[in-house]
Amino acid sequence: MLLRRVRDSPRDAESVRRLALASRDAAAAEPHASPGGTEPVDCPVAAVRHRRATEHLARTDPEGCWLAEDGSGRPIGAVRAALREGTWALSLLVVRPEARGAGVGGALLERAIAHGRGTLRGIARATADPAAARLLRRAGFSLHPTLRLSGSLDTAGLTAPDGPAVEGGAGQRDLMDSVDRAVRGGAHGPDHEELLLHHRVVVADDLAGSGYCYVAEDGRVELLAATSRRIASRLLTAALLSLPAGTAVTVDQLTADQQWAVDVGLAAGLRVSGSGLVALRGMRPPAPYVPSPAFL
Template identity: 40%
Template sequence: MRYYLDIDPGGCWIAVDPDADTDADANGVIGFAVSRNRDNLWYLATYGVLPGHQGRGIGKRLLDAALAHADGRPGLFSSSTHPGATRRYRLAGFSLHPQMQMVGTVDRSAPPAVDGLRDGGPDDFAWMDRLDRDLRGAGHGLDLGHLLAAHRLVVSRHRSRPGYVYVDDRGRAVLLAAARADTAQRLLWEALAASSGDTLVNCITTPNEWAIDVGLAAGLAIGQEGYIAVRGMPVPAPYLADGHFL
């Protein structure tokens, strides 16, 4: 959370119980909403209210504060299925698109030979930002370097078929973007080939069924997992969002 406070403190809000015992109760913090403006896009990184304080309008006030910071920008975030939260999102004008996830151990006989990919670095960020703008209306900017500090970056630099994927130390695709579905599939296969033990492909929406085809071929099981919420923009594709950096 320190990262968000450093780059866009105006999007970070907490709710505090003035009657709390601050010595014993996390300084009285009972809820939070952490969001960020990036160019012409607002995204909600994380949001929550302690269970004992829900149903009192605190979540609505927090979300209202974060949305005021958006200042009319299109919005994007990954939502849980919590009925109170999803109600607030819909009333705020967001469309809720069901997400799927795929889990399991990759069938080692399944991954095809993949070529045309290489490890990426900071010299790729400029074209990655251009690709992000095409897909989601804004680049990731500083988020790209923040992700690179913790994850492997794999890129396709083909002029007509660019794409990238961040892969964590367990071989899971953390964030994936591509100009074409076939490039996205190759990048996802590269991530799955690096996995060890159980893996996860997350944030799959209907426009990104190319990821389901890869997951099924790899022997993974499909399930449901929350929503991608969008306002003033389409669901990005070919694209697998990161839960916190979208």
């Protein structure tokens, strides 16, 4: 097995996406499987976003992105992690099904964690796969179950936001970084530039607090952070009301602290289901917060 850095190239980005697909499909085929923690990678729009996220992370944080290859040079595993202002975030750890049990996942995780060594805080996406859970627990992470809100959007049940929530953009970068620091301990920084290429962002900033919410046209709430539950509820409501009624909506990776989001989702006619795990080290579950699949 050879470990090498992921290159900022379409070829490597597609290799990582195909590994994620193979890992997801294998997990779905297992008895009593759930799609917990999986990132959409197969529809055309999601595939582009997944490849772009890999290229972005390989470019901005190359020490956190690694590929494992077998003796013939075939990719058999990948990891994506980033270090942002003292907060280390792991968004992807996948191993090809036939290569599992050979130490590939552990070797990849070790490289990614080494990149964040010395940081105070760590957050990682995780599926319910026992091998991934064991690796993260051995690395000192606590595991927290998460929920997903999904379904056809019923805007009739949503009340108008209780204050201003407006369309934002690059001009709100300082505000968004400030909210990140308050909620997750470190700004997303350059990740906001990538997110703004693919999503609309709704922002709020008044006496009740500050926050932002990225939402995609396909109905996925990509990332939300706020300094109060009132602002978070306002932002999520405004983001959902900006979508056409009947849109297939997804709000994912909600820890138990995010009951404000559950309330908004239920009012919008969404169903609640299990979603997987989030792993944390040196920090409590960020709240009010909806993590990004690609950037946490």
